[in-house]
Structures are given as structure tokens and as C-alpha cells.
Amino acid sequence: MTIEERKKSIIQAGRKAVDELIKVAEEPIVDSSDDLTADKLKNAAATKKLAIFDAFEILNRIEEEERIINDLDKSKNDAGKSKFQGFAEGRKR
Numbered sequence: 001m002t003i004e005e006r007k008k009s010i011i012q013a014g015r016k017a018v019d020e021l022i023k024v025a026e027e028p029i030v031d032s033s034d035d036l037t038a039d040k041l042k043n044a045a046a047t048k049k050l051a052i053f054d055a056f057e058i059l060n061r062i063e064e065e066e067r068i069i070n071d072l073d074k075s076k077n078d079a080g081k082s083k084f085q086g087f088a089e090g091r092k093r
């Protein structure tokens with residue numbers, strides 16, 4: 001497996017992780033049948049906040065890695081095109 005393939009696998013795993021974090025963030029903090037103390041409410045809210053921030057952080061990193069991969073693919077394609085230039089095309093400014 002090449003590095004690029006591994007990065008793509010990591011990106012897919014990251015997308016799944018974001019989906020799971022979204023599920024955590026969507027769950028209600030308070031269940032009306034439970035009598036929760038202030039500490040428990042504070043911990044539950046902090047957990048949701050952490051899940052949301054983690055999801056955004058993962059998404060930002062996924063975007064960055066996809067941009068890097070796309071730039072590498074583009075530069076590979078551009079390099080392949082420039083190989084077959086004639087003398088005049090290579091020298092023009």
C-alpha cells in the first residue's frame with residue numbers, strides 16, 4: 001500500500017470518526033427522567049463541546065490532506081505533460 005493510499009484510508013476513517021462525533025453531539029444533554037447534579041451537567045456539556053471541536057479539527061485536517069493529495073496529483077500530471085515538449089516550447093518565456 002502506497003503512502004497516498006494509506007492517507008486516503010486515514011481520510012475515510014476520519015470521516016467515520018466525524019460521523020460518530022456528530023452522533024454524540026446530537027444526543028440530548030439532559031434526560032428529563034434523571035435528576036442530574038450540576039457537576040454531571042457540566043461534564044456532559046464539556047463532553048459535547050469536545051466532540052464538536054474534535055469533529056471540526058478532524059474535518060479541517062481532512063481538507064488539508066485532500067488538498068495536498070490533489071496538488072500532488074496535479075503536479076504529477078503537469079510534469080508528465082512537460083516531458084514531451086519540444087525545444088522551442090521548453091525555452092519560451
